[in-house]
Amino acid sequence: MTLMSLRGVQERVPFSRSxxxxxxxxxxxxxxxxxxxxxxxxxxxxxxxxxxDKLQQAGV
Incomplete structure (x- = not known):
């Protein structure tokens, strides 16, 4: 397991903090x-x- 900061999460997904x-x-x-x-x-x-999970839901 690796722990990620909010910034690290935002680098992986296209979402703002809010x-x-x-x-x-x-x-x-x-x-x-x-x-x-x-x-x-x-x-x-x-x-x-x-x-x-999101990619599978999208059929990718």
Missing amino acids: TIYAKIARNEFPAPIKISENRVAWDSAAIDAWIT
Whole structure:
């Protein structure tokens, strides 16, 4: 597992910060992991799985 910052996530998916957090609130995107009091990170495997799922849904 590799942890990714918000910037790293945004390099992988075409969403703004506000869109990412809105999708998280609607359970449409992987939630981050709290790694310290003021810092979160995303599991890269969860982001990869989300991307794979979206590509399969699109028939790609």
